[in-house]
Amino acid sequence: MSLHRLTARALLDLLKSGKTSAKEAYNAVIAHIKAVDPKVKAYVRLSSQKPDFNAKNQFAVPIGLKDNLCVKGEEVTCASRILKGLRSPYDATVVAKIKNSGGAIIGVLNMDEFAFGSSCETSCYGPTFNPWDLQCVPGGSSGGSAAAVAADEAPWALGSDTGGSIRQPAAFCGIVGLKPTYGRVSRYGLIAFASSLDQIGPLTKDVTDCALLMNIISGYDERDSTSVNTPVPDYTKALVNDVRGLKIGIPKQAFVQGLAPQVRQAVEESLNVLRKSGAVVKEVSLPHTPYAVAAYYIVATAEASSNLARFDGVRYGLRATPGAVRKNTLVDMYEETRSRGFGDEAKRRIMLGTYALSSGYYDAYYLRGQKARTLIKQDLDEAFKDCDVIITPTAPTVAFKVGEKLSDPLSMYLSDIYTIPANLAGIPAISVPCGFSDTGLPIGLQLMAKAFDEEMLLRVSYTYEQNTEWHLKKPRL
Amino acid sequence: MSISKSDVQYIAALARIHVPQEKLDGFTKNLADIVKYVEQLQELNVDNVKPTSHAVPVGNVLRPDVVKPSLTNQEALGLAVEAQNGSFKVPLVIE
Numbered sequence: 140m141s142l143h144r145l146t147a148r149a150l151l152d153l154l155k156s157g158k159t160s161a162k163e164a165y166n167a168v169i170a171h172i173k174a175v176d177p178k179v180k181a182y183v184r185l186s187s188q189k190p191d192f193n194a195k196n197q198f199a200v201p202i203g204l205k206d207n208l209c210v211k212g213e214e215v216t217c218a219s220r221i222l223k224g225l226r227s228p229y230d231a232t233v234v235a236k237i238k239n240s241g242g243a244i245i246g247v248l249n250m251d252e253f254a255f256g257s258s259c260e261t262s263c264y265g266p267t268f269n270p271w272d273l274q275c276v277p278g279g280s281s282g283g284s285a286a287a288v289a290a291d292e293a294p295w296a297l298g299s300d301t302g303g304s305i306r307q308p309a310a311f312c313g314i315v316g317l318k319p320t321y322g323r324v325s326r327y328g329l330i331a332f333a334s335s336l337d338q339i340g341p342l343t344k345d346v347t348d349c350a351l352l353m354n355i356i357s358g359y360d361e362r363d364s365t366s367v368n369t370p371v372p373d374y375t376k377a378l379v380n381d382v383r384g385l386k387i388g389i390p391k392q393a394f395v396q397g398l399a400p401q402v403r404q405a406v407e408e409s410l411n412v413l414r415k416s417g418a419v420v421k422e423v424s425l426p427h428t429p430y431a432v433a434a435y436y437i438v439a440t441a442e443a444s445s446n447l448a449r450f451d452g453v454r455y456g457l458r459a460t461p462g463a464v465r466k467n468t469l470v471d472m473y474e475e476t477r478s479r480g481f482g483d484e485a486k487r488r489i490m491l492g493t494y495a496l497s498s499g500y501y502d503a504y505y506l507r508g509q510k511a512r513t514l515i516k517q518d519l520d521e522a523f524k525d526c527d528v529i530i531t532p533t534a535p536t537v538a539f540k541v542g543e544k545l546s547d548p549l550s551m552y553l554s555d556i557y558t559i560p561a562n563l564a565g566i567p568a569i570s571v572p573c574g575f576s577d578t579g580l581p582i583g584l585q586l587m588a589k590a591f592d593e594e595m596l597l598r599v600s601y602t603y604e605q606n607t608e609w610h611l612k613k614p615r616l
Numbered sequence: 617m618s619i620s621k622s623d624v625q626y627i628a629a630l631a632r633i634h635v636p637q638e639k640l641d642g643f644t645k646n647l648a649d650i651v652k653y654v655e656q657l658q659e660l661n662v663d664n665v666k667p668t669s670h671a672v673p674v675g676n677v678l679r680p681d682v683v684k685p686s687l688t689n690q691e692a693l694g695l696a697v698e699a700q701n702g703s704f705k706v707p708l709v710i711e
Contacts, residue, residue: 228694367674436653456695475634486635566671
């Protein structure tokens with residue numbers, strides 16, 4: 140029996156029926172990682188200690204975590220030189236919830252440095268590769284999480300999504316990825332990128348596992364002041380194969396230039412599947428979404444430049460001291476530490492954010508970016524008055540080649556064109572597999588819903604999944 | 617509006633980042649491209665539009681002023697690059 144190939148749900152069923160043990164399942168996953176990770180490079184490190192399997196965690200399902208989630212006593216680095224060697228003194232709230240549910244943490248997964256990227260190439264550990272084609276990127280920034288789940292190196296994983304960092308890699312790797320509503324999942328212990336946009340969410344092999352993992356990680360947390368205190372439903376109750384009468388909005392702005400014809404075709408065929416299941420598809424207009432990427436790269440970098448100011452070589456992480464040429468005052472040390480510790484993309488984003496917030500440019504950039512954000516949110520609010528979900532492609536293309544976009548940051552940023560509006564508006568959005576290109580690379584379908592209506596996303600995606608077989612395909616490694 | 621090399625050096629200094637001479641052209645080009653792209657926001661009519669800083673409206677979150685267990689001084693300093701007498705130690709601040 141290939142335990143590593145199973146969904147978390149299937150594994151849980153076997154554990155409960157006594158047909159396998161948590162230890163056996165864990166060892167099967169580790170053995171598979173040892174076999175395929177030299178090719179995929181999804182993991183940056185395995186947990187320093189093997190879980191102690193006992194009565195408390197007899198139903199433990201192994202899980203992988205993105206390298207920006209704090210686990211007590213374990214190294215957490217955001218794939219950056221500036222944090223190498225840092226061991227967290229506490230558990231992130233989601234990690235505590237995973238541990239309380241009996242979950243076994245396998246290890247830590249690669250990402251773009253500080254989640255700055257859409258390809259997993261800006262990591263200080265080097266890139267992760269797409270399990271469907273090792274010449275291609277897995278997407279990013281949660282590229283390690285998506286590649287690991289697609290390659291059966293983890294039954295499921297957690298990532299974080301600031302502008303598409305769960306959904307775009309999920310699409311590129313042919314798995315399911317959900318960005319919850321802002322405030323649904325506590326961000327305590329998630330190393331911040333852009334605090335008003337970041338959310339932690341599941342990357343899973345199917346929609347059922349997505350609902351199960353949401354049940355574990357959701358909920359109010361007094362340690363995250365932006366966490367929202369509304370009841371958490373049982374998300375598995377939303378797994379019904381029925382979309383009769385539901386209204387699906389298709390933004391006319393979604394079919395833009397730069398959308399690959401095969402992606403467009405796959406999305407249109409998906410709509411036919413949902414139509415046949417009884418949903419009504421109608422056009423909606425989101426006139427300000429063409430400005431979303433521009434607004435995002437102001438707001439997100441401004442927040443990032445402020446959040447990353449804390450990495451200064453004093454309280455934790457790297458400290459670098461300048462050589463003999465310059466002096467060694469506190470400011471010299473800051474500058475040397477940050478210059479050696481951050482990679483180029485982190486420096487670009489910090490500088491862009493600093494520029495947007497600097498005196499004389501604040502109104503023209505930052506304030507205008509926030510106002511554009513309001514317009515984009517209003518468009519979505521208006522559209523949801525008359526539809527239950529909005530569907531778009533997750534990304535305009537399938538996975539691109541390693542190195543293809545690394546020297547052109549702007550073209551990299553545009554790969555998040557469909558995913559960014561949900562972060563700006565704070566609404567939940569999911570990516571589910573919906574086809575393949577003729578080069579054998581997966582295509583993702585994005586569904587968005589109103590704030591705190593993850594159940595609607597799960598219901599429609601589950602129905603889609605029940606009527607298609609894309610989620611069952613696996614890469615050959 | 618375009619970004620010049622001296623702008624990049626100025627921003628880098630504000631952000632406490634040193635941009636070496638050989639990387640200045642590259643960073644200037646990248647940042648100029650991105651700033652040019654975001655210029656499209658100037659087309660929008662934002663009169664009477666309120667800025668959104670958080671998508672989900674939340675006010676100030678208060679809690680009772682009660683001391684609860686948290687990281688000890690030793691745990692907090694455990695990650696410090698340099699510590700002395702229960703405090704973080706830094707290089708010379710002023711000469």
